[in-house]
Amino acid sequence: MASVDTGGGEEKKGKPKKQTLRVDFTPMVDMNMLLITFFMFCTTLSKPQIMDIAMPTDEKLNKEDEVKVKESKAITLILGADDKIYYYTGMPDYTDYTTLKETTFASEGGIRDVLLERNQKIVDQMRELRHEKFVTNKKMSDEEFKNRARDIKSDKDGQVVVIKPTSEATYRNLVDALDEMQICSIDKYAIVDMSEGDQFLVENLKTKGAYGAEAAAPK
Incomplete structure (x- = not known):
């Protein structure tokens, strides 16, 4: 049990007797542990930022499968x-x-x-989508945001x-x-x-x- 005792030394004649003061820190330790546990469960940990990269394949593509770019x-x-x-x-x-x-x-x-x-056209559309999600329509789900973002980026003008x-x-x-x-x-x-x-x-x-x-x- 954590505590602090403060007591006087030797008593002298003519002076009032000092009272011993005892402070118990056990409740404070328990409270700190509860707070730490609360924040551990309620705090959202930062998610790692990853990037998907499509690696090239060794398979030969037919002319019909080749993607032509302007x-x-x-x-x-x-x-x-x-x-x-x-x-x-x-x-x-x-x-x-x-x-x-x-x-x-x-x-x-x-x-x-x-x-x-x-890529100004796509950039402007993505900026409007982010404004809609985080400002005007905060109820937009992450899945809907990803789907709409994928549709915008896959535009032929990209x-x-x-x-x-x-x-x-x-x-x-x-x-x-x-x-x-x-x-x-x-x-x-x-x-x-x-x-x-x-x-x-x-x-x-x-x-x-x-x-x-x-x-x-x-x-």
Whole structure:
């Protein structure tokens, strides 16, 4: 039993006798344990944030099974060294080194602004859906929110992003690129290997066209 005893020492003549005061802390300990138990059962633990990634299959697809993407809706991201990102839209023009653009993961003026601008329609619809769930219609279930969000992101006007990490890119660069897919409401994206044409574009941009003048452009 936890307690505190406060008592006087030796009594002196002419002074009133001190009373012994005893404080029992057992009820306080019990109350603290009850509070801890209450908060453990009532507090919602943070849920881990996970991202579903569809891994490629070894099965060969028929032409009927292949998904065709409009050139105007496709953008390719090449993850380079020093957190740099090179990107081009549609099919690249190997004769023009300015086809490839350079940017970074900066919150302003980076790849996010590029993706948000290209996917503006889907982004606006997702913003309205979040406002409806968390402001105007808080009774909307999580299942309904996920279903409506999936329908919005699967719209044919949505962007398709191809992510190509180079050997100089870090694992963090790839994770940051995948995070941008969620932030920019992009549902269709894929991670593929670099091609000779992509390497040609990067080297040609770094040399401002000098590399393309000496090396043959890929077909």
